[in-house]
Amino acid sequence: MGSMAFRMLAWSEPGDPRVENEDFVATSADVAVVLDGVTPLDRDDTGCQHGVAWYARTLGTYLLQLAGDRRDSLADCLATAIRRVRDDHAGTCDLDHFDSPAATVSAVRVRDGRLEYLVLSDASVVLDLESDGTKPDIRWITDHRASEVGRRLRAAGIPPTGHAVRTHRNRAGGYWVAAERPEAAYQALGGSVPVAEVRRAVIASDGATRLIDVFGLFDWTDALDLIEHEGVDAYVARTRAVEKEDAARPSASRVNRGKTHDDTTLVFLTRWT
């Protein structure tokens, strides 16, 4: 077993405190996972009696456990975790339903002196790497294939409704999330960097990257500085304030076209020095 390479600080909160948080976060000494249960188009029509929060929690728990064994690659661990959840509810639920429960996944693991990462769908892993000092070396790993499906539909004159986009889920040429097909795990973006080169890192659900990718108010260096120096709570509070301000504008001038507030989950890692 290696020694702990990073401090980890996890934060998760629902977009609306009256609604169950469908994100899931878990950490162990050398692993962190963040899952974001995909909001169904119709909660009463998913083919599943368990729900999205259950899906994210169950998949995330398996993934944490399998990754902690350190034998298999993160992609293999995710494939096995997807298979296990599928087997857990294949007998009771219709997993062929086009909108059966699904989740985006981001994960990191320290193994053999390297920080391994995996991102499936629009979750993020952000690495702040040692640089020569002239400018920061930030690597932002996220998968835009779902929004590309929307763009392609629009270009073809098809309204990119939730339903139209979702029929491209987990299909070649479409986009990939964790759902009923284990092979989705091998569509994840993955890689590794030496632990010694990582100054800080964030793994996050898409609700925790809005200041950067929806509102464009921050770059990742500013965001990481805010998290490190003022706290994860200050970073999330800032997200909520900006969302609220945007929602108060007339709809034509709003930046955010999605939910006003989304479930917001991140793990912040800093290397022990």
Ligand SMILES: [Zn+2]
């Ligand atoms: Zn189910």
